Amino acid sequence: xxxxxxxxxxxxxxxxxxxxxxASDLRLGNQALGISSNFQKIFxxxxxxxxxxxxxxxxLSTLRERFRFRVNMYTIKEEREIEPETFARLVSSTLxxxxxxxxxxxxxxxxxxxxxxxxxxxxxxxxxxxxxLNFAKDFVVAGTASAKIFGVAEGLWEPNLEPEDLFETISxxxxxxxxxxxxxxxxxxxxxxxxxxxxxxxxxxxxx
Amino acid sequence: xxxxxxxxxxxxxxxxxxxxxxxIHQRPRNPSTDAFSDAVKRTQQPIVTGTSVLGxxxxxxxxxxxxxxxxxxxxxxxxxxxxxxxxxxxxVIAASGDMSDFQYIQQLLEELMIEEFTEQDGHALxxxxxxxxxxxxxxxxxxxINPLWNSLIVGGFKDGKKFLSYVDLLGTTYSASTIATGxxxxxxxxxxxxxxxxxxxxxxxxxxxxxxxxNLRVLFYRDxxxxxxxxxxxxxxxxxxxxxxxxxxxxxxxxxxxxxxxxQTQ
Amino acid sequence: xxxxxxxxxxxxxxxxxxxxxxxxGTILAIAGADFSVIAGDTRxxxxxxxxxxxxxxxxxxxDKAVLAVNGFAADGNxxxxxxxxxxxxxxxxxxxDMPIRAIARLIQTMLYARRFFPxxxxxxxxxxxxxxxxxVYSFDPVGSYERETCRAAGAAQSLVQPFLDNQIxxxxxxxxxxxxxxxxxxxxTVLSLVIxxxxxxxxxxIEVGDGLEMYVVLARESTALQGVEGIGGVQEITMTEEGHRxxxxxxxxxxx
Numbered sequence: 001x002x003x004x005x006x007x008x009x010x011x012x013x014x015x016x017x018x019x020x021x022x023a024s025d026l027r028l029g030n031q032a033l034g035i036s037s038n039f040q041k042i043f044x045x046x047x048x049x050x051x052x053x054x055x056x057x058x059x060l061s062t063l064r065e066r067f068r069f070r071v072n073m074y075t076i077k078e079e080r081e082i083e084p085e086t087f088a089r090l091v092s093s094t095l096x097x098x099x100x101x102x103x104x105x106x107x108x109x110x111x112x113x114x115x116x117x118x119x120x121x122x123x124x125x126x127x128x129x130x131x132x133l134n135f136a137k138d139f140v141v142a143g144t145a146s147a148k149i150f151g152v153a154e155g156l157w158e159p160n161l162e163p164e165d166l167f168e169t170i171s172x173x174x175x176x177x178x179x180x181x182x183x184x185x186x187x188x189x190x191x192x193x194x195x196x197x198x199x200x201x202x203x204x205x206x207x208x
Numbered sequence: 209x210x211x212x213x214x215x216x217x218x219x220x221x222x223x224x225x226x227x228x229x230x231x232i233h234q235r236p237r238n239p240s241t242d243a244f245s246d247a248v249k250r251t252q253q254p255i256v257t258g259t260s261v262l263g264x265x266x267x268x269x270x271x272x273x274x275x276x277x278x279x280x281x282x283x284x285x286x287x288x289x290x291x292x293x294x295x296x297x298x299x300v301i302a303a304s305g306d307m308s309d310f311q312y313i314q315q316l317l318e319e320l321m322i323e324e325f326t327e328q329d330g331h332a333l334x335x336x337x338x339x340x341x342x343x344x345x346x347x348x349x350x351x352x353i354n355p356l357w358n359s360l361i362v363g364g365f366k367d368g369k370k371f372l373s374y375v376d377l378l379g380t381t382y383s384a385s386t387i388a389t390g391x392x393x394x395x396x397x398x399x400x401x402x403x404x405x406x407x408x409x410x411x412x413x414x415x416x417x418x419x420x421x422x423n424l425r426v427l428f429y430r431d432x433x434x435x436x437x438x439x440x441x442x443x444x445x446x447x448x449x450x451x452x453x454x455x456x457x458x459x460x461x462x463x464x465x466x467x468x469x470x471x472q473t474q
Numbered sequence: 475x476x477x478x479x480x481x482x483x484x485x486x487x488x489x490x491x492x493x494x495x496x497x498x499g500t501i502l503a504i505a506g507a508d509f510s511v512i513a514g515d516t517r518x519x520x521x522x523x524x525x526x527x528x529x530x531x532x533x534x535x536x537d538k539a540v541l542a543v544n545g546f547a548a549d550g551n552x553x554x555x556x557x558x559x560x561x562x563x564x565x566x567x568x569x570x571d572m573p574i575r576a577i578a579r580l581i582q583t584m585l586y587a588r589r590f591f592p593x594x595x596x597x598x599x600x601x602x603x604x605x606x607x608x609x610v611y612s613f614d615p616v617g618s619y620e621r622e623t624c625r626a627a628g629a630a631q632s633l634v635q636p637f638l639d640n641q642i643x644x645x646x647x648x649x650x651x652x653x654x655x656x657x658x659x660x661x662x663t664v665l666s667l668v669i670x671x672x673x674x675x676x677x678x679x680i681e682v683g684d685g686l687e688m689y690v691v692l693a694r695e696s697t698a699l700q701g702v703e704g705i706g707g708v709q710e711i712t713m714t715e716e717g718h719r720x721x722x723x724x725x726x727x728x729x730x
Contacts, residue, residue, distance in 0.1 A: 151633025152640060154674035172647070176640040180632070205646070252491060347548055350493050351591075374525070378495055379548035382518050382526040393523055 003056055003104050004129070006031060008183030009041055010143030011052030012174050013110035013124040014157060015136075016166035019194040020122040022050045022110035023174045025145075026187035026202075028057055037186035037207065045071055046081050047198070048120075049111035050191050051091070054143035055129065056104035063105050066094060084111030084123035088133060095131030102129045106142040112193055120195050139173075145181035152177050163199065167192050175205050213257040213305045213357065213390065254306035254357040256280050258291045259433040260392030261302035262423055263361040264400055265370050265385045265408040266416035269444035270363035272302040273420040275428070276453050277435035284435065292441045294448045296321055298366040299335040300441040301342070304389045305358035305377065313356060316345065335364020335371035335443075339381070347379025359389035365443045370408070388423075391431040396423040413442065425456050494546050494594045495520055498681030500628035501531055501542035502671060503600040504642060505608035507658040508693040512540040512600035512610075513668045514628075515676070515727060516685035518547055527684035527729060535561055536571040537717030539601035540689040541581075544628035545615065546594040553593050557581060571717065574601040578611040578619060585617035592616050596627040601691045602718045608658070608691075623658070630675035630682050637674065641667050661690070661698040665705055669725065676727045683727045690721040 008029040013022040028039035042052040043064055051067065053060045070090055074082050082090070088109050095103060107127055112120040126140035127133050134140060139157055141149040152173045161169055171190055178184035188203040261274040274291035277284055291310070293301045295317045303310040320341065324333050333341075339362040349356050355377040364371040373383040385408050386400035403419045404411065411419070420440060428436045436456040442449045463469045501514040518529035532542045533554050541557065543550035560580060564572045572580070578599055585593060597613040612625040624642045626634035639645040644655040659667075668688055676683040690708075692698060694717070702708075705723060712719045 147632045148636045150678045151630070151635075151674060152637045154633070154677050155637045155641070155670050172640060175646040176636045179639065179645065180636040343548075347552060350548075353491060353493060355491060355493075378493065378546075379552070380495065380497065380520070380525075380546075381548065381551065382529050384526040384528075397523070 001031065004106075005144050005183055006104075007055070007057040008144050008181075009039070009054040009057075010141070010145040010149060010174070010178055010181065010184040011041055011054045011108040012139060012141045012149045012153065012170060012177075013052065013108050013126070014139040014153070014161075014166060014170045014173075015122045015124055016161040016163060016192075018112075018120060018122065019163045019166055019192055020110040020112060020124055021163075021166045021170040021190060021192045022052055022108065022124075023170045023188060023190040024052050024054065024143075025174065025178045025184040026189060027183070027185050029183060032182065034186060040189070042189065042191060044198075045087055045111070048113075048193060049082070049084050049087055049109065050193065050198075051087070052108040052110075052142070053105050054108070055106055059103040059105045063094070063103055063107070067091065070094065084109060084113045085125075087111070088123075088125040088127075088135075092127050092131035092133050095127060095129065099130050104129055108140055108142050110191075110193060112195065144183040145177045148177035148180050149173060163192050163194050167199065167201070171201075171203055175203060179206055213254045213259075254309070256285060256307045257433070258289065258304045258307055258310070259431055260388055260390035260396065260427055261291060261304045261359075261361050262392055262396055262400065262420060263302060263363050263372050263387045264404045264411075264416060264419065265372055266404070266411035266413065267409055268413060269365035269442060270300075270370055270372050271413075271416045271420060272300055272361060272363045272441040272443075273424055273438060274302050274304075275424065275435040275438040277433070277437070278307045279433045282432070284433075287435060287437065288453070290439060290450075290453075292439055292450050293317070294441070294450060295338050296333050297447055298443060299333070299338045299362065299364040299371075300443050300448055300450065301338070302361040302363065302441070303358050304360075306356070309356040309358050310360075313342070313345070313358065313360075317341075334366035335362055335373075336366075338362060338364070339371070339373045339375060343375040343379055343381045346375055346377060350378050361387050361389065363441065363443050365445060368445070391434075392423070392427060395427055395430055399423055399426065421456065425458060428456055428458060494549075496545065496594075497525075497529075497547040497550075498629050499531055499544055500626065500630040500634065500672070500675055500679070500682050501544045501596070501598055502624075502626045502634060502638075502668060503542060503598045503610045503612075504624040504638070504664050504668065505600065505610040505622070505658070506661060506664055506698060508602070508606055508608060508696040509661055509664075509698045510540070510600040510602060510608040510610060510691045511661070511664050511668055511688055512542050512598065512691070513672065513686060513688040514542050514544065515672060515682050516687055517681065517683050519681050522680075524684075530687060532687050532689050533558075534689065534711060534713075534720055534722075535577065536601075537713050537720055538571060538691060539574045539577050539599060540691055540720065542598045542600070542627075544596045544598075549593040550595045553584070553595055553597070556584060560584070573604050574599065574609055574611070575603060577601075578621070581611075581613055582617040582619050585613060585615065589616050598625055598627055600689070602693050606693045606695070608693075626671070630679040633675050633678060634671045637671060638667070660701060662701045662704070665690075665702060665723070672727060684729050686725040686727050688723040688725070690723065692719040692721065694718050 011024040024041040028036040109125045113123045192199040263272045278286040278289040359376040375381045388397040440451045498519040503512040514531035516528045518525045592615045599611040603609040613619040
């Protein structure tokens with residue numbers, strides 16, 4: 001069995017109109033055995049950047065701390081907050097440092113970057129476990145339900161969704177996908193990042 | 209499709225012998241689970257093989273092409289083998305894969321055609337019937353785990369209709385306006401599609417012949433199990449025509465400039 | 475030195491003739507109140523090679539039953555051939571078409587008969603039940619089957635099925651207060667969902683594309699056809715006067 005499916009879990013991020021959303025399931029498993037239904041996989045990096053870390057749970061803890069350390073070092077050195085794209089590059093190079101003995105995590109990044117005119121621009125990206133970046137204009141997925149999320153997202157997503165519509169789209173996408181995945185589910189959590197606030201909701205989902 | 213006939217129908221196994229490099233006589237035997245299995249011999253691997261065959265539709269009908277080589281592993285063993293077989297008045301079979309299995313198929317078809325002829329019922333087997341027959345034979349043999357190790361193209365022209373279909377050792381069938389087997393599926397098929405698709409009713413025989421020769425030439429340059437001697441079959445309203453063996457004109461002047469390829473000057 | 479006697483005889487290596495292959499593609503069927511839609515793409519592939527852009531996977535069996543087969547194409551074609559032969563025998567014996575419920579059981583029996591050398595094929599049977607309702611039966615390769623409202627199978631099953639759960643069964647949706655979700659959707663909605671499913675699958679799965687064939691089986695008295703005038707290329711292929719009506723709709727899908 002693949003190590004990528006050892007603990008299970010899935011993450012998806014989507015672009016909306018001046019907003020982005022990132023969502024994950026809440027399951028932690030030991031292969032087919034469910035261990036926890038409140039296992040957080042998405043973490044704030046800055047006020048405007050969130051990262052989702054599906055994959056091997058032990059590497060999740062390690063990577064989360066590693067990213068926290070590196071982002072703090074960046075903030076101190078640069079005396080400014082890291083931009084989403086810069087963070088994506090940081091994630092990529094961190095993973096590629098371990099090219100031949102990788103962390104078994106496929107990070108998903110969602111954030112709002114600042115434009116020169118003072119506005120915000122949605123940013124999403126995902127990488128594979130050795131840091132190959134994928135900057136998508138619509139949505140990115142990762143985890144054990146990735147194929148299923150792709151299928152539903154391709155059917156439901158449309159450009160320029162307002163925050164509430166984006167929330168509904170990403171929620172429906174994730175929930176219906178994880179309901180068909182044995183290794184994901186047991187609750188979902190969604191973050192919608194807008195210019196002036198982050199809306200975080202825990203979804204009432206199937207728990208079987 | 210795998211371009212090494214020796215690997216056809218086998219599970220893909222890149223761990224051992226990724227490039228099919230075993231000389232045939234050293235190739236590991238399959239285990240016999242049956243105490244009496246020595247009495248039964250099955251084609252578990254092809255021995256004397258033909259490489260790619262090509263088939264296209266053109267204005268007047270169907271054109272098939274095959275070179276004249278039958279290889280024994282990497283040895284170019286027989287250089288005057290005909291791999292195009294006329295079956296009746298309106299059909300030609302082009303065969304790649306095991307040549308002994310192909311000759312057995314020719315025998316089957318001869319018997320079938322005689323049987324049908326003696327009926328004298330005013331019906332002749334056309335390309336569709338022959339293709340159906342072959343697909344049933346090949347599928348039945350694969351179902352006995354005793355395959356006829358071939359990829360065949362059936363081309364024909366009957367009642368004003370072009371017919372071009374494929375059948376292989378698994379019984380897999382399909383039709384298309386261009387078909388290529390073996391290495392040709394990778395090298396020739398894209399070129400054939402570009403040259404033929406959309407022009408099936410426009411291409412003249414000369415143009416079709418040029419397309420075939422160009423593709424056989426590319427295959428000869430890149431497929432080590434191919435030969436620059438080939439035959440062309442056309443099936444049109446006028447019936448079946450299989451050409452004499454012809455030579456491909458090839459150019460190797462480019463090799464001069466490549467170290468280790470052309471003659472060495474230093 | 476290498477002791478020749480301790481070296482086991484050259485081990486048989488795992489290179490045996492494999493009688494199966496996978497030919498890609500996806501199929502899908504959705505049942506309505508008095509109709510059924512059975513669809514499949516028309517690409518046939520092996521590995522990374524497209525063998526042909528038009529190889530049908532959906533077949534009309536009778537005027538009330540359509541069968542979609544997906545998996546190993548040679549097995550699929552042979553299986554359809556054998557099912558049709560059994561249906562013809564039935565017609566000769568009973569002077570009528572076999573009911574879809576009976577076809578479903580027949581298919582189970584035929585698949586299970588090959589339990590130890592299976593047809594490597596996923597079957598979806600769609601049509602009209604004897605009571606006039608739309609029916610979909612889905613099978614695994616060895617004959618397990620059930621009647622459902624919708625089912626996707628094949629290469630892009632994992633992409634399409636959760637989308638259908640959401641859009642057909644309204645999974646994870648709550649109806650507005652005082653309302654409820656319909657148990658069957660109108661034909662126009664079903665056709666749109668089928669088209670969307672296949673365009674989505676084509677976008678994200680390399681083995682899906684080229685063409686789409688949608689068969690519609692309509693109960694004779696059905697009025698479901700009203701409201702789908704907008705969809706072009708509808709072709710009626712009904713065989714008999716008294717049976718139900720069968721239509722086929724062909725569409726292009728992306729070819730890359």
